[in-house]
Amino acid sequence: MSETSYAVLGIFDNPDALMKAIPKARAAKLGTVEAYTPYAIHGIEEALGLRRSPLGGMVLVMGVLGAITAFGFEYWISAIDYPIITGGKAPNSWEAFIPIMFEVTVLFATFTAGLGMLLLLNKLPFFGHPVLSSKSITGITRDRFALAIEAEDESFDSTAAARALLEAGALEVEVLPAPDRSPFLTSDYILRTLGGIFAACVVAGLAMFFITKWFPLLAPMKHMQDQPRLDAQRPSAFFKDGHGMQLPVAGAVARGYLPAATGTQEQAASLVNPLPRTPEVFAIGRKVFTTRCQVCHGALANGVGSLTAAYGAKPANLQAQQFRDYPDGKIYWAIVNGKNAMPSHAPYLSETERWAVVHYVRALQRAQNAKDEDLKVVAP
Amino acid sequence: MRSDAALPAGDLPAGLVEPGLTVGKVTAGSLDDQVLAFPDQRPPKQWYLALAFTSTMLLIGLFFMGVTVYTGIGSWGNNSPVFWGFGIINFVFWVGIGHAGTLISAILFIFRKRWRNAIARFAEAMTIFAVMCAGLFPLLHVGRPWLAYWLFPYPNQRALWVNFRSPLVWDVFAVSTYFSVSLMFWFLGLIPDIASMRDRTTSKLRKVIYTVLSVGWRGAASHWQHYEKAYLLLAGLATGLVLSVHSVVSFDFATSVVPAWHMTIFPPYFVAGAIFAGFAMVVMVLVVVRESMQLKNLITMRHLEVMNKVILGMSCLMGYSYMMEGFTGWYSMNPTIQHTFLNFVSGTYAWAGWLTISCNIVVPQLLWFRKCRTSYFWMILVSIAVTIGMWFERFSIIVISLHQDYLPSAWRLYRPTMVDYGILLGSFGLFFTLVLLFARVLPVIATTEVKAILPDAQPSHHGDERHV
Numbered sequence: 101m102s103e104t105s106y107a108v109l110g111i112f113d114n115p116d117a118l119m120k121a122i123p124k125a126r127a128a129k130l131g132t133v134e135a136y137t138p139y140a141i142h143g144i145e146e147a148l149g150l151r152r153s154p155l156g157g158m159v160l161v162m163g164v165l166g167a168i169t170a171f172g173f174e175y176w177i178s179a180i181d182y183p184i185i186t187g188g189k190a191p192n193s194w195e196a197f198i199p200i201m202f203e204v205t206v207l208f209a210t211f212t213a214g215l216g217m218l219l220l221l222n223k224l225p226f227f228g229h230p231v232l233s234s235k236s237i238t239g240i241t242r243d244r245f246a247l248a249i250e251a252e253d254e255s256f257d258s259t260a261a262a263r264a265l266l267e268a269g270a271l272e273v274e275v276l277p278a279p280d281r282s283p284f285l286t287s288d289y290i291l292r293t294l295g296g297i298f299a300a301c302v303v304a305g306l307a308m309f310f311i312t313k314w315f316p317l318l319a320p321m322k323h324m325q326d327q328p329r330l331d332a333q334r335p336s337a338f339f340k341d342g343h344g345m346q347l348p349v350a351g352a353v354a355r356g357y358l359p360a361a362t363g364t365q366e367q368a369a370s371l372v373n374p375l376p377r378t379p380e381v382f383a384i385g386r387k388v389f390t391t392r393c394q395v396c397h398g399a400l401a402n403g404v405g406s407l408t409a410a411y412g413a414k415p416a417n418l419q420a421q422q423f424r425d426y427p428d429g430k431i432y433w434a435i436v437n438g439k440n441a442m443p444s445h446a447p448y449l450s451e452t453e454r455w456a457v458v459h460y461v462r463a464l465q466r467a468q469n470a471k472d473e474d475l476k477v478v479a480p
Numbered sequence: 481m482r483s484d485a486a487l488p489a490g491d492l493p494a495g496l497v498e499p500g501l502t503v504g505k506v507t508a509g510s511l512d513d514q515v516l517a518f519p520d521q522r523p524p525k526q527w528y529l530a531l532a533f534t535s536t537m538l539l540i541g542l543f544f545m546g547v548t549v550y551t552g553i554g555s556w557g558n559n560s561p562v563f564w565g566f567g568i569i570n571f572v573f574w575v576g577i578g579h580a581g582t583l584i585s586a587i588l589f590i591f592r593k594r595w596r597n598a599i600a601r602f603a604e605a606m607t608i609f610a611v612m613c614a615g616l617f618p619l620l621h622v623g624r625p626w627l628a629y630w631l632f633p634y635p636n637q638r639a640l641w642v643n644f645r646s647p648l649v650w651d652v653f654a655v656s657t658y659f660s661v662s663l664m665f666w667f668l669g670l671i672p673d674i675a676s677m678r679d680r681t682t683s684k685l686r687k688v689i690y691t692v693l694s695v696g697w698r699g700a701a702s703h704w705q706h707y708e709k710a711y712l713l714l715a716g717l718a719t720g721l722v723l724s725v726h727s728v729v730s731f732d733f734a735t736s737v738v739p740a741w742h743m744t745i746f747p748p749y750f751v752a753g754a755i756f757a758g759f760a761m762v763v764m765v766l767v768v769v770r771e772s773m774q775l776k777n778l779i780t781m782r783h784l785e786v787m788n789k790v791i792l793g794m795s796c797l798m799g800y801s802y803m804m805e806g807f808t809g810w811y812s813m814n815p816t817i818q819h820t821f822l823n824f825v826s827g828t829y830a831w832a833g834w835l836t837i838s839c840n841i842v843v844p845q846l847l848w849f850r851k852c853r854t855s856y857f858w859m860i861l862v863s864i865a866v867t868i869g870m871w872f873e874r875f876s877i878i879v880i881s882l883h884q885d886y887l888p889s890a891w892r893l894y895r896p897t898m899v900d901y902g903i904l905l906g907s908f909g910l911f912f913t914l915v916l917l918f919a920r921v922l923p924v925i926a927t928t929e930v931k932a933i934l935p936d937a938q939p940s941h942h943g944d945e946r947h948v
Binding site: 115116118119134136138145148177187189193202204209211213214226228229231232237241243 | 507508509512633639640641642643644645646647649650653654657660661664665667668672675676678679680691692695696697698699700701702703704705706707708709710713714717718720721724728731928929931932936937938939940
């Protein structure tokens with residue numbers, strides 16, 4: 101008898117009866133025997149002759165793959181693509197890669213176990229199975245045990261199957277009709293789905309375009325350069341005086357700019373030039389002299405500078421005997437404190453530069469009043 | 481595999497026979513009627529009151545999270561030298577709470593502890609909610625949560641990669657893996673239960689939702705075979721994972737050179753503390769669930785007593801760890817570590833240190849008495865003490881070590897702000913709101929697992945002669 105039923109379910113109310121019925125149902129050889137139970141029953145897989153679950157091997161393979169993937173990724177990034185030394189460790193310090201390697205291994209293995217079981221082995225989600233729309237399903241997921249003889253081909257005989265199940269001890273039987281096998285992926289369905297996705301993309305794209313155009317930056321999502329900050333030349337409510345730029349604390353000294361030497365010029369006479377007479381020091385002194393001193397005191401320090409006439413003052417002729425007899429400290433004092441019309445140069449000359457100029461002035465004085473023995477020094 | 485049949489009494493000596501895990505007559509059908517009926521019923525007034533209370537807490541938290549996002553991390557109390565304040569304290573606290581769930585669902589499963597079945601579902605749900613609460617804090621602490629994806633290594637236009645030698649990156653991987661795996665574990669466990677709900681509900685909308693969520697589960701023996709295998713594998717993997725996650729969290733501290741952080745005892749010490757705090761939270765919530773949902777016959781006093789024993793054991797481990805910290809400080813002959821340990825017992829924050837010691841070590845010793853292990857009053861008292869104690873333990877570890885380290889000129893006290901407290905409150909609100917919603921819409925007991933261990937649930941085959 102050829103018909104279109106899919107399977108016959110026999111219902112049992114305890115696992116012992118189910119287990120006893122399985123060999124009888126299998127011996128009838130009317131179709132595939134399958135059980136539907138509310139929870140896992142021990143030993144049912146042997147009774148039904150199911151193959152061992154291959155999930156363990158799948159998980160092992162994917163776990164190893166996860167470990168290799170993570171380690172390779174970390175190694176490639178840390179040692180090859182972006183070898184930045186952090187914490188004094190070598191770029192290929194693999195020990196530090198192990199925690200992430202472990203986590204990724206577990207992640208791969210877990211998702212293989214979970215999704216592999218559902219999607220690959222159990223072929224779920226599947227909502228069209230005839231058992232799901234049977235009358236018996238409320239019992240199956242509650243406290244009843246169903247044994248099914250399922251059709252293998254067109255020659256399935258549901259009457260014989262039902263009889264076999266009743267003989268095996270089933271309390272009742274239910275014949276399941278063949279599932280509706282109308283094709284799921286019709287061309288019409290695919291077209292409508294693709295059209296829907298396309299329309300959604302267009303809407304989302306346009307929406308994003310106008311949102312980012314009209315609201316480029318919303319309140320908290322600012323760029324880092326947009327945070328509140330003090331601008332030197334702008335008013336600011338942060339300080340009491342309302343200025344963005346604040347004067348230094350009283351008594352503050354910038355690095356390398358010690359305050360001007362105190363005391364009189366006579367007291368400064370005892371200061372000793374701390375700098376050695378080296379070409380580098382003379383180079384600094386010369387640079388400072390030509391930029392700061394030369395306009396008034398002249399290139400030769402003889403008091404004849406380019407600004408003298410316009411300025412109306414008479415700069416000191418440093419070649420005069422009076423100044424050649426000055427100790428270094430007195431010249432230094434004059435540079436730092438200023439003298440007569442000459443202003444203090446302390447604000448823009450560092451300690452090194454001040455003393456370097458003193459050396460340079462000494463060199464100019466000696467060059468202008470050279471003695472015969474000086475030549476021997478120059479010409480070896 | 482998962483569900484060992486109830487041990488037959490037979491010829492076993494009386495002391496070895498396990499007492500039943502249920503009280504009174506429980507059958508597979510009555511179990512469904514008892515547990516799966518909740519989602520179909522209108523919840524009692526108390527449920528709405530509790531939800532109003534917890535969601536108010538959540539809203540307060542959301543407000544302060546908004547303040548944080550809008551004004552920046554400056555609204556928190558973190559400042560030099562205590563750059564890790566409430567953010568990390570709460571993160572470690574909540575991740576720890578989550579660990580109890582995985583322990584119950586995975587480790588006790590591997591050990592074939594059948595008492596886990598009735599409480600595993602709830603504990604797993606609490607794991608997921610706790611990890612969600614935990615994840616909030618690093619997310620907010622990065623200051624610009626919308627850029628948090630920078631934490632992951634992905635090819636970007638700045639040609640930058642993350643530093644795989646940083647324990648903070650390990651944390652990103654560990655916690656996100658932990659969340660995904662816990663969710664997977666939880667969802668797989670739920671599938672057969674949701675299938676049961678699908679087949680008993682009368683509401684059309686619920687039927688659709690449950691049908692989709694149960695992915696068309698039909699209880700076929702060939703499916704159960706793979707399912708059981710997957711569950712066993714997941715339990716094994718989650719066991720390693722749960723031990724690794726809090727170890728990695730402890731690496732955040734242990735791999736630095738901050739005094740009293742740089743210790744090898746940190747990973748086991750953190751894992752034990754996590755299980756300790758998590759069990760306390762589970763006991764607290766289960767007592768409420770057991771009473772309010774009339775589940776006394778399924779979650780028996782025996783379940784609670786066993787969990788209280790675990791709490792007691794973990795408490796002793798914590799006491800050992802604290803002593804070991806003191807010993808390490810003394811034995812290191814490093815004056816800075818010694819100073820930090822002395823700060824724990826006699827410094828500005830000694831009150832937090834003594835609160836930690838008394839709540840975690842002293843109070844749980846009550847559980848040596850059977851009377852305390854089986855009395856609601858005492859077990860709730862101990863659980864609340866442990867929750868407070870474990871929060872302050874993280875406070876002590878982080879704040880005491882940081883506020884006075886190697887550079888005395890940088891020493892400064894830490895003062896949390898209103899925003900800190902508000903977000904902490906909000907995280908509790910989030911947790912309990914999710915717990916309440918879960919209890920309302922999903923089965924709070926893994927009915928499928930409990931059905932499988934009921935008496936006579938398994939066939940008497942295999943020539944088992946003891947079974948009459």
